[in-house]
Structures are given as structure tokens and as C-alpha cells.
Amino acid sequence: MFETLVSTDRALARHRDGPLAEQRNRYLLHCADQGGTRESLRLRARSILWVAEHMSPNDFGKVDASRLHEIVYGSVSLATPAPTTAATLVSFARPWLKYLGWWPQVEDSIPFAPALEHFVAWMRDERGLTQCTIDQWQYRTSKFLHWCSDTGRDLATLRPQDIDAYFVTYGAQRWSRISAGHIATMLRVFFRHTASIGACSAALACSIQGNRRYALEALPYALSWDDVRRVIATTSSDTERDIRDRAILLLLAVYGLRRGEVASLRLDQIDQLGGQLHIWRLKRRQPQIYPLVPSVGEALSRYINDVRPSVTHAEVFIRVQAPRIPILATAIYTIVSRRLRALDIQAAHLGPHALRHSCAAKLLADGLTLKEIGDHLGHRSTSATMTYTKVDLASLRQVGDFDLGGLQ
Structure with missing residues (x-):
């Protein structure tokens, strides 16, 4: 692995002949398998080599947080690292030591x-x-x-x-x-x-007595369709992150998917040739087939074919940074919330469910029945869709006049 990361014989000899060479090489191969870029692997290799050179034989097998701090910050060598460099050394050494099983794991014991x-x-x-x-x-x-x-x-x-x-x-x-x-x-x-x-x-x-609740007491927290278009427009660059996030935002806004349904979407659920999208509805516990809207199909195709990393995972959406594993449902909230807040959009909730509500409000404005909206959203009963009727229908009609720019 070392020979792919360094360009001089002297640097290669230092990595190969340095302490714990086999443990460092094995870890770097693991990071490469997880999708680490060459530049990140080079920095990681230099960092763990420095730490290995400053460890004592007594450290082999177990290094805790205080000892790692002592190794990095307490170095008496002439090449004592600057504060920012020292922080980098610690951040790269910790996962290496955990990978080797040398980092004591403090279990968060749950009472009872x-x-x-x-x-x-x-x-x-x-x-x-x-x-x-x-x-x-x-x-x-x-x-x-x-x-x-x-x-x-x-x-x-x-x-x-x-x-x-x-x-x-x-x-x-x-x-x-x-x-x-x-x-x-x-x-x-x-x-x-x-x-x-x-x-x-x-x-x-x-x-245990629950508090009193009233039917339809909560108002929906849909964004205006203009705000939906604005947040999708923030993904117009050619970076991997923006291309991925555009596909995610379109799935949330056009199909009203839940965040877990987006995170669990697999490659074999997208039928580009047949123009279909197969979604496993979490609440109904059954598949649902949608026509693949051209704008969504284009966004998915661009992500999958152009920038999605070559990994063996079946899930569509992969982390931008190593380890290159499928994103979690919680990451969907971060993706949406960060972009909404950057636009200073004001709403009661700034997460993926706001886009789901926006989808429902748009369908209601376009004249669909509650049954049709519920079917589109994957609701088990019409009562779950009733909250979307507690809105200003006159204002919602204006949403239908927006130029959707290919989002409808």
C-alpha cells in the first residue's frame, strides 16, 4: 500500500521500515476499501507513522486517550508538532488504534x-x-x-x-x-x-394518563413551493455532494418520501428503462410503484452514473467522505436542515418532513382528493391525511401557478 502513496524511495523506505509497518499497512488498505481518496490516505499514512515512531514498546497493544495525548503533545523531539498538526495526529491515530483493538472501549452501560x-x-x-x-x-x-x-x-x-x-x-x-x-x-x-x-x-x-389531544389540532408545516424550488436550486454545482443531495431533495419533494425510505432506497428499485420507481413503504410494509418523473430520473441517473463511488453496497446514496458506506436516515435530516437554514427559510420544522408536507400541500392545491394524496404519501388511512386540509386553500391555489422548472 505504501508504494501507491509516496513518490520517493526515501519516503517509501521510511514507511516500510518504520515501527508497526504491518499494522499501518493493513489499516490503510482497510481505509482504501472504505473509499478513502489518495490524498486522505497519504495524510493518514504520514500521521499514523509519526505516532508509531513516538510510541514506546509498552504502548503496543493498548493506548488510551491520556497516553495518546502524551505521545502527541508531550513529545520532546525537535520536531514537536504545531497545535493544528497535533490535533490532526490525534484525530487520525484514534481510529487506527481502534481498528487494531488497542483503544480501550468504554461501554455506555444502560441501567436495567x-x-x-x-x-x-x-x-x-x-x-x-x-x-x-x-x-x-x-x-x-x-x-x-x-x-x-x-x-x-x-x-x-x-x-x-x-x-x-x-x-x-x-x-x-x-x-x-x-x-x-x-x-x-x-x-x-x-x-x-x-x-x-x-x-x-x-x-x-x-x-400513566396521556394528555388530552384534539383531532387535527396541529397545523401542517409545509414550505411554499417557491421555497422548495429555492432549496433544490442550491444543488446546482457539479460536486458529488450537490449532485447527490439534489436527487435526495427531489425524492422528498416530488414523492413525499420519508427520510428512512430515501436512505434505504436501493439500486434495483430504480427502473430507468421502464420509467418506474419502486418504493418500500415503511408504514404500509409493502412496495409501491411510482412513475419515474423525468427530473427525478435525470437526477438519479446523474448521481449513479457520474459521481456515485464504486462500492458494493446496494443502497443508492453513499457518504461523501470515508468510510464510503450508505448514509443513515438521520443524515437526511442534516442534509435538508443545513440547506434550509442557509437560505434563512422560516418554518416550524426545517427537516425532510417539511418537504413531505410541501408535497401534500402541492397535491391538494392541484385538486387531488384526500384518498389520492394519502395513496401518494403511503398513508394507511385517510385520517392520517386530514391534517393537510387545515390550510388556507386560496393561498395554496397560488402554489399551482408557480413555474416548477421541471419539478412537477
Whole structure:
């Protein structure tokens, strides 16, 4: 690997003859397989070589954070690195040491882990919930269990007053009224299951009363179609990031996809010749076939054929930086939010779901029925689409007059 990164015999000899050559070479090959560019690999190779040259034999096998700081910042050599260089050395050395298994892993232990693991297995194996729902409920439940541990409460002796205290002391400054209602529902399910295995009192689930909610109380938070066009226009350059993000934004705005549906989109779901897009709808748990809109098809084709890295992953959208792996659903939020905020667009929510709402509002303005809009968005029932009717229809009609510039 070294010979592909350096151009002189002297530099090559230093890399080959330096300490831990085999461990460094193996790691660089791993980084190359993950899609690292030649320039990033060269910098990485120089950095870990410097660290290896300043390690002592006692460091081989285990280096923690304080020892790495001592190696880099406590060097007494004549070539003591500048602060910015030292920071670079640390940032590259840490993943190398982790790859070798030499970096002590501090496990984030979750209090009452057996109860949480049993709950997750039950959601997955018996209830058959989607992975997205399982992840969200696992995260929310672990937050509650951490709070119990931090406040000296035990799951087996928990009382209804303790749950009230959680909502008052922890949730009051963090959750909206609707979010609090969702968390109350989640905890009620968790305690009902946990009581069934004898890990807590059976009275806890019944003691949780959700707050009052009203049908259609929340307004939709669609962006104007003009703002949708503006955010898509920010992806007009020829960089890999912009070409990728343009395809992502179009999928969100034109088809109203959820972020998880975009992140999980695979190459075999795009039929360019047949002009079809096959989407696995997370909530319906079944595939849905759409006509491939020309503007979306062009954006997808340009990304896949021109700039998408050559990786073995089946997912369409890949990280721009190494490791070259499929992007996560959480990254979709970052992509959308960053571009909306850069344009100073004002809205209640600045994420991918705002584009989904914008899609629904545009369809409503174009005269589609709630059933048709619900089918387009992958809703399981018409009631899920009702929130989009609580808008100013006269204003929405103006959206239909915009020049969509190929986005319709």
C-alpha cells in the first residue's frame, strides 16, 4: 500500500521500515476499501507513522486517550508538532488504534439493560414493529432508564409518583405537548410488557394518563413551493455532494418520501428503462410503484452514473467522505436542515418532513382528493391525511401557478 502513496524511495523506505509497518499497512488498505481518496490516505499514512515512531514498546497493544495525548503533545523531539498538526495526529491515530483493538472501549452501560433488551426483542419478534419504530422506542426507553438510575430509582420498586416526576423534572423543558403524549404511550406499553415478565409493578402502566389531544389540532408545516424550488436550486454545482443531495431533495419533494425510505432506497428499485420507481413503504410494509418523473430520473441517473463511488453496497446514496458506506436516515435530516437554514427559510420544522408536507400541500392545491394524496404519501388511512386540509386553500391555489422548472 505504501508504494501507491509516496513518490520517493526515501519516503517509501521510511514507511516500510518504520515501527508497526504491518499494522499501518493493513489499516490503510482497510481505509482504501472504505473509499478513502489518495490524498486522505497519504495524510493518514504520514500521521499514523509519526505516532508509531513516538510510541514506546509498552504502548503496543493498548493506548488510551491520556497516553495518546502524551505521545502527541508531550513529545520532546525537535520536531514537536504545531497545535493544528497535533490535533490532526490525534484525530487520525484514534481510529487506527481502534481498528487494531488497542483503544480501550468504554461501554455506555444502560441501567436495567435486561428489561430493555427483552422489550426490544418483544417489539421485534412478537409485535413485528418496523425497525424505525423499534429504534425510536428503544432510544426513548433508554433515556427514561438512565433518568431512573441517575435519580436513584429502581425499576422493581418504581411508583406512579416517580413517573410523574419524570415528566415534570425531565420532560417539561424538552417536550412539546404532543411529544409528551407519544412518550406517555410508549412508557405505558413498556411497563405493561415489563410487568408481564415480573420486572416492575403491574399498576404502573395503568397509572400513566396521556394528555388530552384534539383531532387535527396541529397545523401542517409545509414550505411554499417557491421555497422548495429555492432549496433544490442550491444543488446546482457539479460536486458529488450537490449532485447527490439534489436527487435526495427531489425524492422528498416530488414523492413525499420519508427520510428512512430515501436512505434505504436501493439500486434495483430504480427502473430507468421502464420509467418506474419502486418504493418500500415503511408504514404500509409493502412496495409501491411510482412513475419515474423525468427530473427525478435525470437526477438519479446523474448521481449513479457520474459521481456515485464504486462500492458494493446496494443502497443508492453513499457518504461523501470515508468510510464510503450508505448514509443513515438521520443524515437526511442534516442534509435538508443545513440547506434550509442557509437560505434563512422560516418554518416550524426545517427537516425532510417539511418537504413531505410541501408535497401534500402541492397535491391538494392541484385538486387531488384526500384518498389520492394519502395513496401518494403511503398513508394507511385517510385520517392520517386530514391534517393537510387545515390550510388556507386560496393561498395554496397560488402554489399551482408557480413555474416548477421541471419539478412537477
